[in-house]
Amino acid sequence: MTTSNCALCIPSTSNILWQDDFCRVVLLGDADYPAYCRVELLAHIKEMTDLAPLQRARMMRVVFAVEQALRDIFNPDKINLASLGNKTPHIHWHVIPRFENDKHFPNSHWAEALRDANPLPLDEHSINRLKERVTENIS
Numbered sequence: 719m720t721t722s723n724c725a726l727c728i729p730s731t732s733n734i735l736w737q738d739d740f741c742r743v744v745l746l747g748d749a750d751y752p753a754y755c756r757v758e759l760l761a762h763i764k765e766m767t768d769l770a771p772l773q774r775a776r777m778m779r780v781v782f783a784v785e786q787a788l789r790d791i792f793n794p795d796k797i798n799l800a801s802l803g804n805k806t807p808h809i810h811w812h813v814i815p816r817f818e819n820d821k822h823f824p825n826s827h828w829a830e831a832l833r834d835a836n837p838l839p840l841d842e843h844s845i846n847r848l849k850e851r852v853t854e855n856i857s
């Protein structure tokens with residue numbers, strides 16, 4: 719895979735909650751998991767250990783800022799952090815607030831559904847709060 723056919727190398731069509739010249743935080747707009755966020759490195763780099771130590775720390779600082787913002791605003795039963803990149807080998811972290819009554823709990827949100835979706839109501843106001851909290855936590 720090269721930058722020309724990588725889904726993360728093109729400008730994001732998702733709602734961008736925060737961005738600098740290194741990475742961006744996007745709200746994916748997932749119907750079953752409305753507060754599902756992803757932290758995406760801007761450069762097409764495959765592994766965390768391809769980054770210099772300070773860059774790794776910078777990436778994780780943003781991931782943890784998003785995790786804390788999601789906890790503060792939505793009080794989830796669990797946060798799931800995942801970095802796979804098998805299909806898209808471009809560093810990105812999934813940050814997913816999970817609830818005991820969500821579609822797949824306690825399994826991965828990529829597993830078979832166990833029940834109907836029970837998505838969080840996420841209105842413009844909560845999205846703005848999330849944006850503000852992510853920004854505060856990073857700065």
Ligand SMILES: [Zn+2]
Nearest residue numbers: 724727762808
């Ligand atoms: Zn890429």
